[in-house]
Amino acid sequence: MIALLRRDLMLAIRAGGGFGLGLAFFLILCVLVPFGVGPAPATLAKIAPGILWVGALLACLLSLDRIFQLDAEDGTLDLLATSPLPLEGIASVKALAHWLTTGLPLTLAAAPLGLLLNLPPQATPWLVAGLALGTPALSVIGTFGAALTVGLKRGGLLISLLVLPLYMPTLLFGAEAARRGAEGLDATTPLLLMAGITAAAIALMPFASAAALRMNLR
Amino acid sequence: MSIWKYANPTQFMRTTRWLLPWLSALAIMSVGTGLIWGFFFTPDDFRQGSTVKIIYLHVPSALMAINAWLMMLVASLIWLIRRHHVSALLARAAAPVGLVMTLIALITGGIWGEPMWGTYWAWDPRLTSFLILFLFYLGYIALWQAVETQDTAADLTSVLCLVGSVFALLSRYAVNFWNQGLHQGTSVPVATGGRTVADVFFIPLAISMAGFALMFVVLVLLRTRTEIRARRLQALLARERAAS
Numbered sequence: 321m322i323a324l325l326r327r328d329l330m331l332a333i334r335a336g337g338g339f340g341l342g343l344a345f346f347l348i349l350c351v352l353v354p355f356g357v358g359p360a361p362a363t364l365a366k367i368a369p370g371i372l373w374v375g376a377l378l379a380c381l382l383s384l385d386r387i388f389q390l391d392a393e394d395g396t397l398d399l400l401a402t403s404p405l406p407l408e409g410i411a412s413v414k415a416l417a418h419w420l421t422t423g424l425p426l427t428l429a430a431a432p433l434g435l436l437l438n439l440p441p442q443a444t445p446w447l448v449a450g451l452a453l454g455t456p457a458l459s460v461i462g463t464f465g466a467a468l469t470v471g472l473k474r475g476g477l478l479i480s481l482l483v484l485p486l487y488m489p490t491l492l493f494g495a496e497a498a499r500r501g502a503e504g505l506d507a508t509t510p511l512l513l514m515a516g517i518t519a520a521a522i523a524l525m526p527f528a529s530a531a532a533l534r535m536n537l538r
Numbered sequence: 539m540s541i542w543k544y545a546n547p548t549q550f551m552r553t554t555r556w557l558l559p560w561l562s563a564l565a566i567m568s569v570g571t572g573l574i575w576g577f578f579f580t581p582d583d584f585r586q587g588s589t590v591k592i593i594y595l596h597v598p599s600a601l602m603a604i605n606a607w608l609m610m611l612v613a614s615l616i617w618l619i620r621r622h623h624v625s626a627l628l629a630r631a632a633a634p635v636g637l638v639m640t641l642i643a644l645i646t647g648g649i650w651g652e653p654m655w656g657t658y659w660a661w662d663p664r665l666t667s668f669l670i671l672f673l674f675y676l677g678y679i680a681l682w683q684a685v686e687t688q689d690t691a692a693d694l695t696s697v698l699c700l701v702g703s704v705f706a707l708l709s710r711y712a713v714n715f716w717n718q719g720l721h722q723g724t725s726v727p728v729a730t731g732g733r734t735v736a737d738v739f740f741i742p743l744a745i746s747m748a749g750f751a752l753m754f755v756v757l758v759l760l761r762t763r764t765e766i767r768a769r770r771l772q773a774l775l776a777r778e779r780a781a782s
Contacts, residue, residue, distance in 0.1 A: 464701065468694050472684050481680055482698065485673040486705045489712040496715060510715065517708065528701050535693035 321405060321413050328417035331390075342379040342422045343429055349375040350433045361438045368437035369447060369498030375433075376426045376451055377487055380458045383422050384483065385476045387414050387466040388533070397470070401537050407530035415456075415463040415526070423455030439502065446501030450494040450511060457518035460525040461486045467532035489517055545622035547766050554759050561759070565752035572598075572746025580738055592650045594743060598750035600643035603671065606636030606754060610678075611703050614696035623769075624762065626692035629699065630682055631761035635754055637675040644668055664721040667710040674702045688769075 353371050357363055391397040400410050430451050431444050439447065465483035469475035493514035500507035544550045576594030583590035613629035616622060647665065648658040659665065681698055685691035735743065 468681065468698060469684070471690070474684065478677075478680055478684050481673075482677045485670055485677060485709075486701070488670060489705065489708045492709075492712050492715065513712075513715075525701075528697055532694055532697050535690055535697070538690070 321409055324400070324405070324410065324413050325417055328414065329420060332417065332421040342383050343425050345382055346375050346379040346426055346429060347433065349378065350436055353437065364438040365440055365502070368434060368439040369443060369502055370495050371437060372430055372434060372439070372447060373450075373491055373495040373498065376430065376455065377458060377484075377491055379426055380422050380455065380462060381480055381483065383418065384462040384466050385469070385479050387418055387463055388470040389466070389475065392470050397533075398537065401533070407533050408526045411463055411467065411526040411529035411533065412460075414466075415460045415529075418463065419456050419459035423451075423459050427451040427455055440504075442504055443498050443502035446507045446511070447498040450497045450507075450514065453511065453515045453518055454490045454494040457490050457514075457521040458487060460521045460529075461490075464525050464529045464532065467529040467536070470533065471536045490514060493517070542620075542622075545620070545624055547624055547769075550624050551763065551766060554763060558756065558759055558763075561752060561756050565749055565756045568745050568749030569753055570749075572742050572744075572749045576739075576742040576746060580742060583739075589650055589653055590739070592646050593739070594746045596643055596646040596650065597743060598747045599639045599646070600668070601747055602750050602754045603636055603639040603643050603668070605751075606632050606639060607671065607674070607699075607703070607706070609758075610636070610699055614699040617692055618696050618700075623692075624766070626696070627762050627765040627769075628758060629696070630692070631758045631765060632754075633675055633679050633682070635757045635761070637672065637679065639750075639754070640668060640672045640675060644672065661713075661716065662721050663710070663713040663716065666713045667706070670709045671706060674706055678702065 350371065353367075354364060357367065388397060391400070401407060427448060431448055434444050434447060462479075462483055465479045465486070466475075468482060469479050472478060493510040497507040497510040497514065500510065544553065573594055577591050580591065582588045610629045610632050613625045613632070616625040617629065644665075647668075651660070652658050678695055678698060681695050682691055685694055
C-alpha cells in the first residue's frame with residue numbers, strides 16, 4: 321500500500337503529472353472573479369467564502385479522471401487488481417494520493433487566496449478547517465466517479481455530471497461554515513455535520529469504488 | 539405465483555402483452571378524468587383563484603418523480619443481487635420517465651409560484667432537492683448511454699443509483715439547513731391522515747394521482763418491452779453474423 325502511494329505521489333509530482341494544475345486553476349479562478357463582479361471590497365467579502373469553496377471543488381474535479389485513466393490505459397490497473405492488495409485498499413490509496421496532491425495544497429492555498437478576495441479575517445480559520453475536513457470527502461467521492469467512468473472514452477465530461485451532485489452536501493455545509501465564520505458567528509454545527517459526511521464517505525465509498533472497478537475490469 | 543417468474547423475459551412479455559392495453563385504458567381514463575374534473579369542474583380557490591388548479595399536474599408528477607427513483611433503486615438492487623435482466627431494463631426504462639416527471643413538477647411549480655410567491659424560483663429546500671434529483675436523473679441516463687457493454691452498464695448504473703440515493707437523501711435534509719423555505723407543507727399527509735384540502739379539490743386530485751401512477755407503470759412497461767425487443771434483435775443479428 322505504501323509503495324503504491326509513493327508511486328502515485330511520484331507520478332503526480334514529476335513532469336506531466338498535472339500536480340500544479342489544480343492549484344493554478346484555483347488561483348486563476350480567484351483572479352477572474354473580481355474581474356467578473358467588480359473590485360468593490362464589500363461585494364467580494366460577501367461572496368468570497370462561496371467562491372473559494374466552489375473554486376476548490378472545481379479544481380478538485382479537474383484532476384479526477386487521472387486517478388485511474390492512465391493506469392487503465394497502460395495495464396497497470398489489471399496488475400493491481402490481480403495483486404494481493406484488495407481493490408478496496410487500492411481505491412483508498414488512490415483517493416489518499418489524490419487528496420495529498422490536490423486537496424491538501426488547495427487547503428493551504430485557500431488562506432492567501434482569501435486575502436485576494438477580501439475574505440474577512442475571522443472567516444479564514446473556519447474556511448481552512450472546513451476545507452481540511454471537506455476535501456478528503458471530495459477525493460473519495462471523486463475516486464468513485466473515476467472508477468465508474470474508467471473504461472469510457474469520453475469519461476472526463478461524464479465524470480463532472482456524475483460527481484458534482486454528490487458533492488452538494490459537502491459544499492453546502494463547507495460554504496455555510498465559512499459564511500457563518502465571516503459574520504463572526506460560531507460555525508461548529510455545519511463543520512461537524514460536514515465532518516460526519518466525510519467520515520462516512522471515507523468509510524463507505526472505497527467499497528463502492530472497488531465494486532465499480534471490478535465491474536469495469538470484468 | 540411469485541414475482542420472480544417475470545424475471546423470465548418471455549413470461550414478462552406474455553403477461554404484459556395482455557396487461558398493457560387494459561392498464562393504458564385505465565391510465566388514460568383516470569388521468570383524463572382527474573385533469574378535466576380538476577381543471578373545469580372545481581371551484582376557484584378563495585385566495586389563489588384559478589391558479590390552484592395546477593395542483594392536479596404538480597402534485598401527481600412530483601409524487602411520481604420521487605417514486606420513480608425509488609422504483610429504480612429497488613430494480614437496481616434486484617439486478618445486483620439476483621441478476622435478472624428484466625429488472626435492469628425496468629430501471630433503465632423508468633429513468634427518462636422520472637426525469638420528465640421531475641421537469642413537469644419543476645415547471646408547473648414555477649408557473650404557479652410566479653403569481654403566488656412573486657418568483658419562479660427560490661432556493662427553497664424542496665425546490666432545491668428537486669433540482670438535485672433532476673441532476674441525478676441526468677447523470678444516471680448519461681451513464682447508461684456512455685457504457686457500451688450492456689451488462690457493465692447495468693452494473694455501473696445500479697451502483698450509481700445506490701450511492702446516488704444516499705446522497706440525494708443527504709442533500710434533501712442538508713438543504714433544510716438554509717431556512718424553513720417558501721414551499722408549503724404537504725396538504726395530504728399520508729402518515730397522520732389529517733388533510734387540509736376540501737373534498738371538492740381532493741377527489742379529482744386523488745384520481746389524478748392514481749392516473750399518474752398508472753401512466754408511469756404503462757410507460758415503463760412499454761419502454762421495457764421495447765428494450766427487450768431491441769435486445770432480441772441484437773441477439774438475432776449476432777447469431778446471423780456468427781453463422782455467416
